[in-house]
Amino acid sequence: MVEDLLPIEVCSRRSEVTDCASCDVRALAVCAAMAPSELHELDAIVRHVAHGAKSTFIHQDEEARAVFSVTKGVVRLYKTLSDGRRQVIGFAMPGDFLGLALHNRYGFSADAVGDVTLCRFDRIEFDRLITDKPHFLRRLHEFATHELVIAQEQMMLIGRRSAEERLAAFLVAMRGRWARITTPSVTIQLPMQRIDIADYLGLTIETVSRTLTKLARDKVILIVPDAVRVLDEGRLAALVRG
């Protein structure tokens, strides 16, 4: 696991992006709160890092020394019980912030689903920044309340909805999130594995597989590698409504 601790430095495609002014997800990220004239203050404390698929870069229960903003790729966030049971608490995508829900230690682990690039902020320096810039703190707080809304909806999803409803809601939510960062499409990319979806929805991998198969059999979706295509918008939406 040594390689987990040694991030590959920024990879080819974005290797030239070293300043926040030219960041293409800035408008989505917490960084949008900073005025163009303040961006150098972010540049001063940020470190651009990349992680290859499956590498774990946040370890539950370890001291929280850094916070992150995702710039490329998808990150899986999860909590683990001592006996191995796992709950995926979210998938972070470009523009998302990692490090809201923490005290002195991380309350979750995080690893790269595919290749990922992140802006890494030392927590002390980040803390100083939010103390100096109330508008930045405000933006962070908005991110936190938004996360809280999502978390509460997830409680309802896991606590009260059927497997079929959970999958439908998951697919629609994923499409909504991709819509913010890519062009809309009937094809919903699912870069994560079935087991991640299962652990996110409080189901087993078999139930996820069977339920997706059922949705496909019912011609609601079409299953394709690493994605699904929506065939029946109406019935999918009806399932989400409950």
Place this chain on the structure above:
Amino acid sequence: MVEDLLPIEVCSRRSEVTDCASCDVRALAVCAAMAPSELHELDAIVRHVAHGAKSTFIHQDEEARAVFSVTKGVVRLYKTLSDGRRQVIGFAMPGDFLGLALHNRYGFSADAVGDVTLCRFDRIEFDRLITDKPHFLRRLHEFATHELVIAQEQMMLIGRRSAEERLAAFLVAMRGRWARITTPSVTIQLPMQRIDIADYLGLTIETVSRTLTKLARDKVILIVPDAVRVLDEGRLAALVRG
């Protein structure tokens, strides 16, 4: 439901408490961020309200005009699906803040479990306050991140733990919360009904009842009216650990 909209004005026991300086839960609440010399600014925008048992004072999907800080009693927060399925997302106790997870409308409903008193803040005025007082915003942000940690733990609880583990974790969590505001005790007060516990834990009322009976049969707890007494600390803790 007209009475829901007309809060009983502050009841006997606390009727004299009209200034924040003499509030006995201030240290626990968001208000602790305000310096004594600033308390008049809170007094200027707060309205003390009381609600009798079962009255609903926040309605899901309605415009969010106010936020609240609980000063007495227990509040049940919940989301409802169109077909009546309900998920209790939390119980708010003295010192807790209501109104973090909202955009323009409330994402949940709230009602008084027993008699409750609250500080009510107009949202516009509250917003102005957090804009003027970064240290107050900071405190609010800490409350939000703490809520987020709780919410993520709840996802794990509902998604991955057995009925027995959920009840054990619930009891221990309730005890921890009472410990902040009352003297410690082996008796854990449970002012809410079984159905609320069920809807909080993603179970049915029958499963809650059966599981509590089982814990009592196993001599882990003793069931008493509106409370349980812990008999076997060790086994309860073992269930929580998973």
Place this chain on the structure above:
DNA sequence: CGCGGCCTTGAGAAATGTCAACTTACGTGG
């Protein structure tokens, strides 16, 4: 004393989990 709300208990049903086999896709090395 009787009613209604809340809780408990039981029996059977349903949804989801478990275990195991099989399929598919893909990368590696012969």
Place this chain on the structure above:
DNA sequence: CCACGTAAGTTGACATTTCTCAAGGCCGCG
């Protein structure tokens, strides 16, 4: 370039947990 090995996904049969429906008990209040 093919064959094998491995990881991921699917499917089936069966087990288990939790839910559902129904009945009965407890208790406070009018």
